[in-house]
Amino acid sequence: MSKVQEVAKAVEFGKVKVVADLVKEALAEGATAQEILNEGMIKAMAAVGEAFKNDEIFVPEMLMAARAMKAGVEVLTPHLKEVGAEPIGKVIIGTVAGDLHDIGKNLVAMMIEGAGFDVLDLGVDVPAEKFVEAINANPDAQILALSSLLTTTLPASKATIEAVVAAGLRDKVKIMVGGAPVTQEFADEIGADGYAEDAASAAELAKSLLN
Ligand code: B1M
Numbered sequence: 024m025s026k027v028q029e030v031a032k033a034v035e036f037g038k039v040k041v042v043a044d045l046v047k048e049a050l051a052e053g054a055t056a057q058e059i060l061n062e063g064m065i066k067a068m069a070a071v072g073e074a075f076k077n078d079e080i081f082v083p084e085m086l087m088a089a090r091a092m093k094a095g096v097e098v099l100t101p102h103l104k105e106v107g108a109e110p111i112g113k114v115i116i117g118t119v120a121g122d123l124h125d126i127g128k129n130l131v132a133m134m135i136e137g138a139g140f141d142v143l144d145l146g147v148d149v150p151a152e153k154f155v156e157a158i159n160a161n162p163d164a165q166i167l168a169l170s171s172l173l174t175t176t177l178p179a180s181k182a183t184i185e186a187v188v189a190a191g192l193r194d195k196v197k198i199m200v201g202g203a204p205v206t207q208e209f210a211d212e213i214g215a216d217g218y219a220e221d222a223a224s225a226a227e228l229a230k231s232l233l234n
Pocket of ligand 1: 070083122123125126127199202223
């Protein structure tokens with residue numbers, strides 16, 4: 024088994040204590056940070072999701088896998104972020120109301136930061152009003168980025184955009200949306216300016232929204 028596969032297994036089975044060392048060993052053996060993230064950790068989380076869906080594991084196991092992934096991402100962070108010069112813009116990001124998933128949102132924030140943006144991360148379960156307050160408090164922010172991982176919290180993305188419109192701030196920010204259940208069609212339907220499928224394309228999208 025390759026080191027990257029060992030990382031994947033450790034994340035899948037929530038082996039929080041060993042993941043960081045395995046990631047360091049994989050890097051030392053020449054695996055790239057992107058490879059460890061995509062082939063190791065993200066694939067492992069997909070397997071965890073599948074096992075949960077099939078009632079083979081339950082929330083505690085899912086939580087342990089999430090903790091293991093976070094431990095690995097911590098080691099990878101300096102390898103994934105490029106050191107930028109002057110920020111090219113500012114992004115306000117958060118996971119929408121009712122949704123506690125933050126691993127994907129954190130990766131998106133990291134990649135956007137790596138692309139040269141200042142990132143203001145409002146965290147998880149962010150009510151629409153808090154996004155509105157953040158736009159008001161940060162007139163230099165050009166982009167609002169909304170993450171949603173549950174089909175049940177998709178309406179919260181729509182409600183957030185509606186709240187931004189109602190506050191008269193819609194022309195102040197471009198809005199991008201993403202997360203596993205989000206599609207381009209949904210993004211268009213709720214009046215977002217862009218949709219990205221993964222963290223790398225989210226960074227590209229953020230740059231393109233500046234123009
Ligand atoms: Co949850 N969960 N979870 N969970 N969880 C899913 C999402 C689920 C698909 C599992 C399943 O059933 N197969 C399912 C949702 C089903 C649905 O809505 N259709 C689910 C469920 C049901 C639940 C609970 C309701 C379970 C329960 O309590 N009965 C509950 C809800 C809690 C809540 O939010 N209110 C719950 C709880 C949890 C934990 C807390 C235990 C934990 C989260 C811990 C954490 O995040 N700190 C957890 C986890 C770990 C998962 C899975 C297994 C993994 C999620 C993850 O981190 N993936 C997930 C199954 C799956 O995704 N296959 C599942 C890795 C991550 C890198 O990918 O987040 O997709 P992802 O992010 C990607 C892209 O989506 C994209 O880029 C990222 C990087 O490439 N992206 C963006 C994300 N945001 C973006 C924003 C953008 C652009 C791109 O622009 C702004």
